[in-house]
Amino acid sequence: MTKEINMETKYQPTEVEEGKYNEWIEEGYFRPSGDQEAEPYSIVIPPPNVTGKLHLGHAWDVTLQDIIIRQKRMQGYDTLWLPGMDHAGIATQGRVEERLRQEDNLTRYDLGREKFIDKTWEWKEEYASIIREQWAKMGISLDYERERFTLDEGLSQAVRKVFVELYKKDLIYRGEYIINWDPKLRTALSDIEVEYSDDNGAFYHLRYPVIGEDEVLELATTRPETLLGDTAVAVHPEDERYQHLIGKKALVPIVNREVPIVADTYVDQEFGTGVVKITPAHDPNDFEVGNRHDLPRINVMNDDATMNAEAGKYEGLTREDCRKAIVKDLESDGYLKEIEEMVHSVGHSERSGAVVEPRLSTQWFVRMQPLAETAINNQSTDERVDFYPQRFEKTFLDWMNNVHDWVISRQLWWGHQIPAWYHKDTGEVYVGEEEPEDIENWTQDEDVLDTWFSSALWPFSTMGWPDEDAEDFKRYFPTNTLVTGYDIIFFWVSRMIFQSLEFTDQRPFENVLIHGLIRAEDGRKMSKSLGNGIDPMDVIEEYGSDALRWFLTTGSAPGQDVRFSYEKMDAAWNFINKLWNASRFVLMNLDDFSYEDIDLTGDLNVAEKWILARLNETIDTVVENSEKFEFGEAGKAIYHFVWNDYCDWFIEMSKESLQRGTEEEKNKSKSILVYVLDQILRLMHPFTPFVTEEIWQYIPHEGNTIMLADYPEIKSEFNDPEAIQHMNILINVIRSVRAIRTEAKRPLSQPIQLIIKPDNESIAHFLKENKVYIENFTNPEELTIDLKGSHDAEVKSAIISGAEIYVPLSGLIDADEEIKRLEKEVDKWENEVKRAKGKLANDKFVSNAPQEIVDQEREKLAHHEENLKKAQNQLEQMKVYKEEQ
Structure with missing residues (x-):
């Protein structure tokens, strides 16, 4: 049954798109077919963060997935595209805190944990609704009946189970370690949540006196405020300049602390003076040196990067103000040799933009080496995850081969609270999926888990795992394809792979399609700070969703950015x-x-x-x-x-x-x-x-x-190869005549003489049979199709595969221009002949290429040689014509 025809004379996207999405949902078209005979095909959506509206990158990502799932649905697969959203711990909590500060002049501490979490749930509902509206505008065919959220009870159960199981296997541990600390959000960050950029800074060249010797050690640091926590000075064990000082002590300026001079291969004796200060509580490399030499750890900063009581008279200053004060004091006391201005790479929080502080902290970690080895080894099996483009597999493997233990605790309130309790009297640690029975004697760890810990379980937790008998888990897991950007291969893709292998013994997906980033027209990354971001909803308002989808998906190759x-x-x-x-x-x-x-x-x-x-x-x-x-x-x-x-x-x-x-x-x-x-x-x-x-x-x-x-x-x-071949000849005839008309400034309304000289009787017969098309499209006053194709010399001509075309244009031919054109035509065909001959002279090509490819190349050579001969003949005729004028 068809609709009554009422199509506008011009495509009006707003009218076309109005109401369709709701109809599709009401009819249940987005649900799996339920056909148990059909092959299942599943995708889980990369869950957008409930931090705000979707951007063009999200639009591209979901459109690619929708193309895949719609095509598979039409091909008869039992398709499931499962939607959902991520609680995005750091980002969402930061947004809610900012709103509280701006609207109510309150902090989360003013509200308390329970009320603050209630406020955050309100935020989640508000922005989840906006995201669904945007999905609808994009026309993506999600099964909303299966929508999940990373803080759903079912997903939370999966998170607790994974944490406890990894803890029992000694793959999760709690320990004191140098971690990346965001002093603005006051939480730990993993290595990949730190973005590096070049900042203006300086090398501060300092003097550390050697105790009992008439010597001074010179060293340089970019962070003089950390000397308040120095517990050693280090040199390379093979550095002859300092052999006599190893085991002696140096004096840390300002604090007048005597510290050992230790020998450690960490020191680069070729860099600077070959002497470094060691601050185990404020530098990851120094932390390792401190462990090797059993050095004390002195933390001189609070969690907001202000100086603490260990900083003495500098207590309460920001790290920046402390630096200025210490530099001034070092100079006045004679410990500052010089300040060397420089530009250096500084880590910033991906979430807040704050300069990251390496900080000694007790955190929960995942021991990565065994998990990484499993993921790496799996890539050599039939159950490998296939990356598209394939080059991104190397990106994945390189990271897994060099991965560090993953800090998974975050000092937040919004998220999965760590399922660990501490006994109030004994300090005993209890880790379990359920709280201890005598809960009044226990205190739960206040930290929450890194958001990526829960989203790493997304492909199987959304399917009902840990209930391995769940219908969706049995039918649709592993999923078929993941679509995501190259910027989260480390954050997410790798973690899903090793967690899935660990807990389901299966890969989470067969394929990973990696796309690039949407950039501004000038190639710069879109960002709020640059003011060059574009709201996809504004684009849809003007052009329609279909036009946006078409542009996003046909404008680049996998893995490439789109402008x-x-x-x-x-x-x-x-x-x-x-x-x-x-x-x-x-x-x-x-x-x-x-x-x-x-x-x-x-x-x-x-x-x-x-x-x-x-x-x-x-x-x-x-x-x-x-x-x-x-x-x-x-x-x-x-x-x-x-x-x-x-x-x-x-x-x-x-x-x-x-x-x-x-x-x-x-x-x-x-x-x-x-x-x-x-x-x-x-x-x-x-x-x-x-x-x-x-x-x-x-x-x-x-x-x-x-x-x-x-x-x-x-x-x-x-x-029908013959129909394609014949039609190509017909189209090329028409195109060539139109081109001649344009060159000669003869509009289609003005009849012309047209002579077509076919290469053989078969082509001649075909063109005569279909001359009505030639007449309709070229408007000849007289049409001649003849194998001999006689004509006067004063013609415009063209060479096509299968025929020569001549248009007599008496008095309108510029012989010199036509000769130049024909000379270019001869050059073109000579180059084509040379290329084809070169290819066929290549023994490797002839021996290794499939026979049909070699035969095709021989056919091309024959065509090129024939066309070269035609062009040479036409050139000679035109030269004769010019001489006769």
Whole structure:
């Protein structure tokens, strides 16, 4: 059943998209089919953080997933695309605290933990609703009945189980260690949550007197305030300059602390003076040196990076003010030799932007080496995770081979509270999925787990694990494909892989499709600080969701960044409008034609055979590239078929049958027009779901929605290489004549003489049979198709594969210009012949390439040599013509 035809004369995305998403949800089209005979195909959405609205990167990410899931749904798979969101501990808590500060002038401590968490849940509900609205605008086909949140009870149970099991296996431990500390958010950070940038700084060259010797050790530091925590000075054990001082003591300026001079290979004797200060509580390398030499650890800072009581008279100062004060005191006391200004790499918190402070702290860690080894080894098995593009597997393996233990505790309130309790009297530690029975005697660890700890379980916790009998877990896990950006391979992809292998003995997904970043038109990263961010909802408001989706998915190759531009958005809209207008043409010419009237059998003209053969080729290209996630290439194939083959050529050629054909020819033309349009809409539906659904409802069809229509497949009866070859000749004839008209400034309205000299009788017969198309598209006053093709010398000519074309233009030929053009033509074909001969002279190519490829190259050489001969002949004729003038 079709809709009553009421298509606007121009594509109006707002009207097309209005109401469709809700209809799809109400009809249950996004749910799995439930067909147990069908092969399952599942994707879990990378859960967006409930910190704010989605950006263009999210739009790209979900569109890629939607293309995959819509295509698989149409191909008959039992598809599940599971939605959800992440609580995003640090980021969300920071946003809520900022709102409290701005609106109520309160801190979380004013509210207390319970009320603050209530406020955060309110924030979550507010922004989860916004995210769902944006998903709807994007048209993504999620099964909302299965939506999950990382703080859901089921997912929280999975988190507790994983923590406890890893603890029992001694893969989770608690210890004092130097960690990355965010002094603004007052929480620990993992290594990959630290971003490095070049900051202005200085080397402060200091003097440390040697106790009992008339010597002074010179060293340099970028952080003089940390000398308050120095507990040693180190030199290299093989450095001859300082052999006599090893084991003696040095005096730390300002605090007048006597510390040992130790020998350690950590010191680079070629750098600076070969002497370094050791501050085990404020530097990760110094921490390791301190462990080797049993040095005390003196923490001189509070958790907000102000100086504590260990800093003496500097207590209460910020680290920046303390630095200034100490430098002043060092100078006045004679301990400062010089200040050397420099630019150096400084770690900043990915979340708050604050300069990260290496800080001694008691934290919970995951012991990574055994987990990493399992993940690395799995890549050598049949159960490997395949990366697209493959180069990102190396990124994954490099990181896993060099991974450090993962600090998983965060000093936050919003998140999964660590399932560890401390006995109030004995200090005993209890770790369990449930709280201790005599809970009144225990205090739970106040910290929460790193957000990535819970999201690492996402592919299987969302499916019902740890209940391994859960229906979704049994049917849809492991998932098939993960789509995500290259910027979170370390944060998320790697952690999902090792956690899944550890707890399910299976990979979490078969494939990982890695995409790049959306950048501004000038190539810079989009950011609030630069003010160059673009809201995808604003783009949809102007161009429609389909145009945005088309641009995002056809504008780059996997792993590559995309530059956003409104010019490209205009092009995407124009393409959809082209399809819209083509569809209107078809519908206006159908009259009472119905789905039952479609008949593709019987005699077809060359254009009809050609478009069906080209449809086969396009389907093959689209499916092949989609399987490799090369949606840019798939999109190009669709674009060229729709714009060039279907709209520019077939629709124009069909007008001959529609206007002057017999009733049988008219019905045949309508059948092909409708059938090919239907297949185009099905091919494009995963990319542009709204407009394809709209048009499909107008054309004759079977079924309720294009979403559940069968995806196009190659039909062997449409394969017709001869029709493609002949049609290419016909199209090239028409294009060449049009080009000659343009060069000669002869508009189509002005008739011309046209002489076509075919290469053989077969081509001549074909062109004569189809001369109506040549006449309609080139408007010749006189058309000659002749193997001899005699003509006057004063002609514009063209060489195509299969024929030569001549247009007599008496008095309008510039012989010099034509000779130059023909000389370029000769050069072109000479280069083609040279290239082909070179390739065929290469023994490696001839021996190793498939025979069909070698044969194709030989055919190309023959064509190029024939075209070279034609061009040389035409050049000689033009030279003779010039001499005779």
